[in-house]
Amino acid sequence: MRTRNQAKRQNQSTANEDSLKHYGEMESLSGCKDEASGNETLANISRGAVGKLLKRVNKSRGSRGLKTDDSYLCKQDTMGEPENGSSEAEKQLTGTTVVRTTLDAKCCTTDVLQNVPSELENGSTDVQCQSIEREDELDGIDWEDGPVDTLKSESNVKEDTINGVTVEFDAPPDPSKQKTVRRATAEEKELAELVHKVNLLCLLARGRLVDRACNDPLIQASLLSLLPAHLLKLTDAPKLTANALAPLVNWCHSHFRVRGANDTEKPFHSALASTLESQEGTPEENFGNRFWYPVPDKSVLPNTTVAALSVALFRALNLTTRFVSILDVASLKPEIEKSYPSGKGPSRAGSGIFSSSTLMVAGPKCSPLSPAKSMAYGKHNVSDKTSTSAGQATSDKSRETITDKSNKRMSASTSDAQDDSNDACIIKKERPKRKGDLEFEMQLEMALSTTAVEIARNTMISDVKDVGSTSSNVSPFKKKKIKAEECSTSSHGISTAVGSRKVGAPLYWAEVYCSGENLTGKWVHVDVVNAITDGEQNVEAAAAACKLPLRYVVAFAGNGAKDVTRRYCTKWYKIASERVNSIWWDAVLAPLKKLESVATSDVVHFAQGATRSSLEDMELETRELTEPLPTNQQAYRSHHLYIIERWLNRNQILYPKGPVLGFCSGHPVYPRSCVRTLQRKERWLREGLQVKANEIPAKVLKRSGKQNKGRDVEDDDYGEGDSEGTVALYGQWQTEPLFLPPAVNGIVPKNERGQVDVWSEKCLPPGTVHLRLPRLVPIAKRLQIDFSPAMVGFEFRNGRSLPVYEGIVVCTEFKDAILEAYAEEEVRREAKERRRTEAEALSRWYQLLSSLITRQRLHNRYVDGASSQSAVNIATSNDKSSFLAGGSENTRSAHQEKSEIAKSNSPSFVLAENHEHVFLVEDQTVDEESSTRTKRCLCGFSVQYEEL
DNA sequence: ATGCGTTAGCATCCTTTGGAGGGG
DNA sequence: TCCCCTCCTTTGGATGCTAACGCA
Structure with a gap:
């Protein structure tokens, strides 16, 4: 076995090597592998790759502490492969594979393709590879020293174990620690909320953009020109009904269909026009700034363009129409990843909101559509979701991950292969297996079984343009795929198959105002993409089936917007906690709501001045107040x-x-x-309320043991049992305004502690005032005015709770007198303070100058050899003096008479031969203009300096 | 798939009124 | 001797909220 440093070195070199490797080389490598392993088909490779990835996923959920060792096992696993072949290339491969398995997932493809055969052959499920995601994690690896057979197969490993050679891993995972979850900090919550808000604003802006495009006269005219004549007259009826819209909806649905994603960025307006021309809409046309659109998974979006075209068409037909969108916004709550003991968890770089499944779509360097993903848009939008994962797994440089959001939203973030350093592309893997993960794994397998074949066919070039779900090999997942296809191709099929989001998820639709519905008319839900009319009651279920939270449903019209979530969401309690603060949201929407109201209001006003908008408000409000009772x-x-x-x-x-x-x-x-909410008597006092006499506590709580201890028997006028161990709580309806004894004869009524507790102004006795000023106590004492310290609260200091006093409470009649005296005292105090500060400054100046002089004298005496020079000479004639100095002989006589006094008063350090300058305060002059002050010594020496 | 009960981790609330020692 | 100021040290238990998990 290598040392850790060796491993690192080799790792680095291999990393460089890998980064330079061309896809073609990799292909050749994989080709070698194929030859070596005999009849390996690409499908098998793909399947094996899936298995490998899934194992990694599983492994990552398990022990992080085993990671190193897994890498080691992975090494052996991988090394075992070439036993079937002994070509030079393979030997070389063997040497590098060790490290490659520990590399970032950017070499995933090669890794996978190389590792798969051996795994398939050996049927290995116990020994699993786990790639180390980040190089810095390698730093934490301690390679064991010792010999190792680099060509040892897995069976050999087993033999070794049997023969008594065991590898013991230190720091075995502690399951209890593994389970610990890290809770979001307040900062993270704040950040998540900010992102949520910004995301909302972006999506609102986007909706307005789409709405505006729907008003384009050219597009509308073109649509009308396409529309068959018999449909033109459908909407001429004075009382429009939802049924009358059905033929229009069917026409739209049959004439505009989803096609492959369009990677070219163009304004939505032109996208709309081109869709109109080709009669094909993309699942999500890119427009303008793609950053605006932080959708979790573009591949599963229904056709925005088609939905927008339907809005344009309805508007062209003079129908009052709104473009409605579910704002699929970043979560309000931070995404928390698992915490791992010993700091070996996945790096948090790039984690958080932006690396969650709600991926901010940045520039082309981090396209949300991996090549494979964009392929998947082709003919079969079924596997779009799964192809996404395939793109990750098979892209040469991509990083693979599983986001922890899969439980809710089942979408895997896709990162771009181009830029490994992009934080947004850094992906993580964690979490124990949950239902969403299982589904994801299935999808992953499906995707890989399909796309691995396709990628091989396309000679593994990175810029794959197209792929169909053309896997000809018999995949074990084929059944599922076919089922998914069936579901998605069904026009009404909003399926829950495999639990993923699918095309058909109700993200966009239209609302047409039908005056023929109800008495006052009704906004009718029209989903052209799925050819559904008046299906508002199904939206919630459909969204839930697609794992799409129905948090915000916003209708756009007239460049404005209105929140109509209530119309579609019957289980408000499920989304309430996922919505932003309603005050903020209402404030944001207020101006937009006005615009929307103006645009959608008819000239006809209803009875009692109600407008269409206000009627709708009432309807939504009614829904809010009549929400059905939950069953759980x-x-x-x-x-x-x-x-x-x-x-x-x-x-x-x-x-x-x-x-x-x-x-x-x-x-x-x-x-x-x-x-x-009930409170104790004391708490009500803080709010200026007191419990009425003879009130029985609304609730009596048992006091905790600690609270019991050391607490005196509390007064309990009502005899509700053991007063020591209970707390009596009262409701507000049992209270009345606080009555405090008023101040009499200038005496402030105080509590048992001789103070007034000023929790609020309501707690002040009548006739008193709280003066929140410092240093009032001496003044009140001097004026012999009765006062009370004002306790305003408590603070914890020195491990105990201490009262906090702020100012005093005095009778109102003394307020002015005290304030006046306070002002005078403050002036005095400030003057005194100023004098003290100046004196201190002078003292420090003196010390500074003295030290300078001393320093210079020492310098002259011991450095320049001028030992006989006196300090006076130095001070008066030395040009090197750093401050402005000038002798003034004529001032000398004027101050001569003071010299004796000065000498006696000043801290004189007169040496035998040195005169120590003394600068008296009264001898100073100040030049106001230049802010310079001149200090003079009695000897005539003066110093000028600029005041700071 | 969903709901219920339990558990655990974390955030927040609640509690609530010093005393020794030195210097002026 | 009295008064004033500084320093000491930096709670912690209960409860609520939320999510995970097992089970039905």
Whole structure:
């Protein structure tokens, strides 16, 4: 076995080698492998590759601590291959494969293709390869020293084990630690919310863009020209009904169909026009800035263009129409990956929201469509999802991953092969197996079984243009694939097959206002892509089937937008926590809603001045308030409308306890408006409320053991049992405004501690005022005014809770006097403070200058040899002095008489032969203009300096 | 597939009123 | 001797919320 450094070196060299390798070379390598392993078919290779990847996935969910050792085993596994062949090339291959398995997944294809045969031959399932995702993880690897047979097959490994040669892995995984999950920090939550909001705004803007394109007269005219004459008159009826739209919808559905994805970026408007021309819409036309569109998986989107064309057509026919979209926005909650002990978990670089399945589509360097993925758009949009994964797995340089979001949204992020350093492309793998993962694995297998063949056929060039699900070999997954095809090709088939999102997921549709529906008219859901009319009640189920959360459904018209989620979402409690703060959202939508209202309002106003928009608002509000009772108890935990008693907090109560709206598993359901929060007496005092006399506690809680300890027997006027161990709680309806004894004769009423607890202004005794100013106590004392310290709260210091005082409470009549005295005192204090500061500054200047002089003197004496020079001479004549200095003989006489005083008062250090300058404060002059101050010594020496 | 009960981890709430020692 | 200031040290238990997990 190699040393760790050797491994690293070889790893690096191989990495470079790999990076330089051409696909053709790889192909030749794989070709060698094929020859070596005999009758390996590409399908088998592909299947093996799938197995390999799945094992990696499984492995990554398991012990991270085993990673190193897995790599080692992988080595042996891989090394075992060439026993069938001994060509030079293979020997070389053997030498490098060891490292290749530890490389980043960018060499995935080669790795996979090389590893597969041996695995297939050996039927190995126990020994698994796990590639190390990041090179830096290699740093944590401690290679064991010792000989190793590089050509040892897996069977040899087993033999060795049997013969007593065992490899013991240190730090075996602790299952309990493995299970630990890392909770999102507040910062991460904030970031996720920001991303969510930005994403929402982008999607809103995008919706407006599409909406605007639908108004284009040329497109509308072209659509009309295509429309058969008999359909033109369908909408002429004065009272339009949903049924009348059906032929139009069918025509659209049959004339515009989904075709392969178009990678060329062009404005949505022109995309719309070209779709119109070709009568084929893409699943998602790229337009403008692709960054705007952070869809998790483009391949599964229904046809935006077709939906938009239908809107344009309806508008061309003078129907009031809105373009409706589910805003598939990044999650409001941060994506948390598993935490791994000993820091061996996957790097968090690139993790988080952007690396989740909701992948921000960046520039071409990180196209969301891997080659294989774009292939999958071709004829069979069934396997689009799976091809995505295939693209990852087979692309030479791509990094493979499984996102932890698969449980909810079942989409694997696709990273680009071109740019390994792109954070957005860094993908992670983690999490224990869950239902979503299983589904993903199945899809992965399907995809690989298909695309590996295709890729081989296309000589593994990176820029694969097309692929069909043309796998001719009999795949074990064929049945599933066929089933999926059937589902997706069915016009109404919004299938839950394999649990993935599919084409047909209701992301976009139209809403046409039909005046013939209901009494006042109705917005009718029209999904041309799936040829569904008036199917609003099915949208929620269809979206759920496609794992598409129905968080925001927004209708666009007139360059505005309106949230119509309520129309389509009946289980609001499921999405409420996934929606952004409603205040923010309403504020964002407010201006857009006006625009939308103007655009969709008819000239005809309804009774009592109600407009179409306000009627719709009422309808949506009614839906909100008449949400059906959930059937599961958990839903009542945070339901905005209903509650069952078991989910009440310990300080909550139902008051009044009724009416009972229904039952859930035998539990009566009450309106949430009946839930009241209870408080202790003391807490109500803080809010300026006091419990009424003779009120019986609404609830009595048992106090915890610790709280019991050291707490005196609490007054319990109501005798509700053991007062020591209980806490009496009261509801607000049991309280009244706080009554405090008023201030009398200038005396502030105080509590038992001789203070006033000022939790709020309501807690002040009548006739008193709280002066929140520092240093008031001495003033009040000096003025002999009665006061009380104002306690405003508590803080924890030194391990205990300490009261925080802020200012004092005095009778109102003394307020002015105290404030006046305070102002005077402050002036005095400030002047005193200023003097003190100046004196200190002077002192420091003095020290500085003295030290400079001393330094210079020492310098002259010991460095320049001028030992006899006096300090006075140095100070007065030395040009090297760093500060501006000038002698002034005439000032000397003026200050001579002060010299004696100065000498006696100043900290004189007069040496035998050295005069120590003394700068008296009263001898200073200040030049206001230049801010320069001049200090003078009695000897006549002066110093000028600029004030800072 | 879904719901329920349990468990665990983490975030947040709640608690609540010092005392020794030195210097002026 | 009294008063004032500084320093010491930096809670921790209960509860709520959420997600995972096993089971029905």
